[in-house]
Amino acid sequence: MADTPQAALDERVKDISPIRKALIRPELGGIIGTVAVFTFFALLAGSSGMFNAQGIMNWTTVSAQFMIIAVGACLLMIAGEFDLSVGSMIGFAGMMVAIFGVTLGFPMWMAILITFAICLACGWLNGYIVVKTGLPSFIVTLATLFILRGFTIFIPQTVERKTIIGGIREAAEGDWLAPLFGAKILGGLFQWFGDIGLIAVFERGNRAGQPVVDGVPMLIVWAIVLIVFGHLLLTRTKFGNWIFAAGGDAQAARYVGVPVNQVKILMFMFTAFCATVFAVCQVMEFGSAGADRGLLKEFEAIIAVVIGGALLTGGYGSVIGAALGALIFGVVQQGLFFANVESSLFRVFLGVILLLAVILNTYIRRIITGER
Amino acid sequence: MDPIVRMTNIAKHFGSVIALNGVSVDVFPGECHCLLGDNGAGKSTFIKTMSGVHKPTSGEILFEGTPMSFANPRDAIAAGIATVYQDLAMIPLMSVSRNFFMGNEPVKTIAGMRFFDHDYANRVTMDEMRAMGINLRGPDQAVGTLSGGERQTVAIARAVHFGAKVLILDEPTSALGVRQTSNVLATIDKVRKKGIAVVFITHNVRHAMAVGDRFTVLNRGQTLGTALKGDITPEELQDMMAGGQELATLEGSLGGTV
Numbered sequence A: 001m002a003d004t005p006q007a008a009l010d011e012r013v014k015d016i017s018p019i020r021k022a023l024i025r026p027e028l029g030g031i032i033g034t035v036a037v038f039t040f041f042a043l044l045a046g047s048s049g050m051f052n053a054q055g056i057m058n059w060t061t062v063s064a065q066f067m068i069i070a071v072g073a074c075l076l077m078i079a080g081e082f083d084l085s086v087g088s089m090i091g092f093a094g095m096m097v098a099i100f101g102v103t104l105g106f107p108m109w110m111a112i113l114i115t116f117a118i119c120l121a122c123g124w125l126n127g128y129i130v131v132k133t134g135l136p137s138f139i140v141t142l143a144t145l146f147i148l149r150g151f152t153i154f155i156p157q158t159v160e161r162k163t164i165i166g167g168i169r170e171a172a173e174g175d176w177l178a179p180l181f182g183a184k185i186l187g188g189l190f191q192w193f194g195d196i197g198l199i200a201v202f203e204r205g206n207r208a209g210q211p212v213v214d215g216v217p218m219l220i221v222w223a224i225v226l227i228v229f230g231h232l233l234l235t236r237t238k239f240g241n242w243i244f245a246a247g248g249d250a251q252a253a254r255y256v257g258v259p260v261n262q263v264k265i266l267m268f269m270f271t272a273f274c275a276t277v278f279a280v281c282q283v284m285e286f287g288s289a290g291a292d293r294g295l296l297k298e299f300e301a302i303i304a305v306v307i308g309g310a311l312l313t314g315g316y317g318s319v320i321g322a323a324l325g326a327l328i329f330g331v332v333q334q335g336l337f338f339a340n341v342e343s344s345l346f347r348v349f350l351g352v353i354l355l356l357a358v359i360l361n362t363y364i365r366r367i368i369t370g371e372r
Numbered sequence B: 001m002d003p004i005v006r007m008t009n010i011a012k013h014f015g016s017v018i019a020l021n022g023v024s025v026d027v028f029p030g031e032c033h034c035l036l037g038d039n040g041a042g043k044s045t046f047i048k049t050m051s052g053v054h055k056p057t058s059g060e061i062l063f064e065g066t067p068m069s070f071a072n073p074r075d076a077i078a079a080g081i082a083t084v085y086q087d088l089a090m091i092p093l094m095s096v097s098r099n100f101f102m103g104n105e106p107v108k109t110i111a112g113m114r115f116f117d118h119d120y121a122n123r124v125t126m127d128e129m130r131a132m133g134i135n136l137r138g139p140d141q142a143v144g145t146l147s148g149g150e151r152q153t154v155a156i157a158r159a160v161h162f163g164a165k166v167l168i169l170d171e172p173t174s175a176l177g178v179r180q181t182s183n184v185l186a187t188i189d190k191v192r193k194k195g196i197a198v199v200f201i202t203h204n205v206r207h208a209m210a211v212g213d214r215f216t217v218l219n220r221g222q223t224l225g226t227a228l229k230g231d232i233t234p235e236e237l238q239d240m241m242a243g244g245q246e247l248a249t250l251e252g253s254l255g256g257t258v
Helices: A018-023 A028-045 A053-078 A087-103 A107-134 A137-161 A189-197 A220-235 A237-248 A249-257 A258-286 A297-307 A319-336 A345-369 B045-048 B074-081 B096-100 B118-131 B148-161 B176-194 B205-211 B236-240 B245-254
Strands: B007-016 B018-028 B034-037 B058-063 B081-085 B107-109 B114-116 B166-170 B195-201 B214-219 B222-228
Touching: A018 A087, A028 A107, A028 A319, A053 A087, A053 A220, A053 A237, A053 A258, A053 A297, A053 A319, A087 A107, A087 A137, A087 A258, A087 A297, A107 A137, A107 A258, A107 B176, A220 A237, A220 A249, A220 A258, A220 A319, A220 B114, A237 A249, A237 A258, A237 B114, A249 A258, A297 A319, A297 A345, A319 A345, B007 B045, B007 B176, B018 B034, B018 B045, B018 B114, B034 B045, B034 B176, B034 B205, B045 B166, B045 B195, B074 B081, B081 B148, B096 B148, B118 B148, B148 B166, B176 B205, B195 B205, B195 B245, B205 B222, B214 B236, B222 B236
Parallel strands: B018 B222, B034 B195, B034 B214, B081 B166, B166 B195
Antiparallel strands: B007 B018, B007 B058, B107 B114, B214 B222
């Protein structure tokens, strides 16, 4: 070995073209999938109204729902753990808002804050049990899935003798915190869009003259904020490096002083936070909480994350990729509806996309990380 | 010269198992101290005691002349004792620069928030790697694309960069090919010349002979003695490691190739 510190090029290090370098990234599968899905629906459902203001708002809202829970699931998966209780947590959180805000008559802001506190505590407990017992998070959160769902059905049945509690919108009237989850913003801008003819306006009825899309729901704002936050946290901070390290090899990370257990517990709490945001936005929009809300959401979140290029065993992934995975999910689900395709085919389509994306992602990841 | 680490009569019991039964080793700055022993001799337990993973059942550890009791590896690292483990040195999925600064991330403050200083991390990583003779394609290259020897070298460079005074290497060459081994041995030589004490654990006498200044042989949890370079032949070391007689019978049938 030469002692001179010169940058002599190793003949075995192949030069990589800039184009290839720009392409080879964890999000590539998600990017290709997004382009493919949009092309597909532009051809199949281009004339169905999928791409007018109302249509766009429709699939954007659905995608934003997936994005919110995908960001949490993504960071947790990169930290090396799963949370299967996300779906139950959504149902449970919505029910808590209803129980505290409607049944018990607390002010809505207090009901929302209590709900967040309870759900973050559940997330903490998930994480604490996983890191203390060393059990797979798959099993621990599977237990939480059943426990939370059970309570979500039991509590309203006991106190209200029903499994759907309404009246949330009325209870939230005039509250200072509720609009953060249920309001729409930029209403003026959309009114102006309607006035200048950029988007359609209602022609008859009591809303005549108003634009068909009257603002951006806070749900979408939350999705964007969480994606930006998650992406910056993961790629641009010290803590982000710890998330990668905790999932990549927990023991190696511990040897250099990374607080792996705290990182994992915090990520379980963040996942719970995302699920609660989703739940509160949903009950504000529907005006009611139902015991069956959020069913199977945990798998939809995991699918979005995996389509986005994350490795199921942790240590590798991208928040932007997960967001694209969620977008694909939302566009496919709503697009098939616009294209008048039998809705059961949604599952077939989803399965095919999942398989293709994972194969492509595995190939890309091997190039990047030198796995064999 | 005083030893930087002096470990006297270290014993470690795990329940009824006596893993170490009175091990004494002195490590001096700027020397490569080879710790030899067959599997089960207690090498790993001993270095884990030195690096703060295990607390000794009895015995004394002096670090720079003062008695030390490390509660955890973090304490030992802070004091300047760094350990490079054979297969747990690096995270293959992460980039070289992310690995290099893992647990010691540089931060810069933008608008009141603290961000990972990637520019600084990348620059330092490239410089350190070049100094160790590894040509990276870029600091964002994943560690998984490096060879085993290069990974050990990155881990050693990392420990040195973060101020290690004592560097413990746990069988760094045992899984490597000939060329990679010589690279790692050359790295050990460079580190020693910087005045850092190197504790080199191995069961390969030839690797030990190539860089070692002093040799301590462990057998069944005890020190069989410490020898200086030149005072002992590879054959004698080999015999001590294997406990003498058993190897003698082997040697007959294998023609002394072991």
